[in-house]
Amino acid sequence: MAKKAAVKVAEEKTDEAIIGFLKSLLEKEVVEAILIPKTLPSQDGFVQTLIRDPEKLNGVCVFSPTMPVQSARVVSNLSVKNLGKKVAAVLKACEIRAAVELAKFLQVKMDNLYLIGIDCPGTFEVTDYARMVQEGKGGESLTKELLKGMEKGELSLPSGYSFRTACQMCEYPVTQADISIKLFGYKADQEIGIEIGDKLGKEIEEKGILSFSENGSPSRSEVISKVIAERTKKRDALFQEFKGIVKDLQAFLDRFSTCVRCHNCMVACPICYCKECVFRTAVFEHDGDQFLRWADRKGEIRMPTDTLIFHLIRMSHMVTSCIGCGLCDSACPSRLPVATLFRSVGERIQKMFQYVPGRNVEETPPVASFKEDELKIESGAL
């Protein structure tokens, strides 16, 4: 059973209350190090940082409102080969869900890893946030506004800015993790909630880091439902709009006509799990004569080739595990709605297998399993 604690916030400094808790995890040797976003010296962005020295936790940004990289990838690098000591990673909800998917593909090892999740109001594009800081709309004042909005689930953003599209349609604002930091439904300048899962509950209690109680925020579940309902509505509207545009493959290619096939979407994707991607092998280094044969057959061909097959095959390999983080969108130089494509197609395919990526590390991804009695898709009744 998960254990719950309410943590008092002194002098309206929510981040310090959380940092204090994280410090005690280091000081009381629950973990040896913590991975957490830290504010850049320039103040206009954040980077994931692996912290050993508890003092270095000063200046971390627990609420970093951007996602420059998908930290599931960072956690993969960190944990997959010989991580002998315990490390905690402070991640956003979609990063945790991606880490869970990667664990299923044996690219994250949970043995010595504790995931700390934090309620997510949404994130901004990295470049947008930098601009917000220049305009004096970022930093502490932004955090205060966001935390205030999370109490009732009514977020107001600085004018002229919005969250990344993927965040606007994300139905997972809260996390399931070894430690979850709860903000929705809390007056975060006075009190926040912390929930500890089975892996750590006993140790944290014995070491006296938190005292547990059943008291929580009475409005929390209602606020969360409201946020999820709003985002789901947005999601359905975006899916519908997208499907209205992408009626067939020609329409898809028209919408994606500015795709330069740079593969950035694939590189940024936390789920793309192949160590060597077929699109970057000799299989797709065609002979000159081959290009000519294609051009001959069709009269003309677009160069570079293989745009359609790239997107469709990437989808067929990983769309069942797409957790909708939208890092593909953020990485696309042509600002194409890659995540909306993957999520809208993925929804159907995931439903086909009643699979929710990131839900439970014990599940097996659809591409790595089968049932004997399923999918009556044999063709051509004779």
Next chain:
Amino acid sequence: MADFEPRIVAFLCHWCTYTGADLAGTTRQQYPPNIRIIHLMCSGAVDSIYVLKALIDGADGVLIGGCHPGDCHYQTGNYKARRRVAILKGILEQMGFTEHRIWLKWISASEGKLFADTVTKMVDDLKKMGPNPMKQLWNA
């Protein structure tokens, strides 16, 4: 469309469907010559990339043939193939491309007639559907 002759690329597993196709030949079953067979050890070796590549580069239909469920020489290859094909069909359907150009069929080594009938029916169906629009996309 009277003189449209569809082209089918078939990926057949060695132990069942390929042998079934062979039997169709040796027992002189008649079937249309619209099919180009690619011989694989198991239907489980078919990646969706093969299927899509064939469709983009000129096939009007793709046939994936394997052993009946429970009979795969490698135990489970055909179950894995079935998931892969289901995922690909689902994706294409979502993108407005009919799944009916991709056929998955279990045909055993002794079912020469079933192989011939399958090809005949598939050619018939594809003739009704007309040429595959995917192969005409210059900007694919």
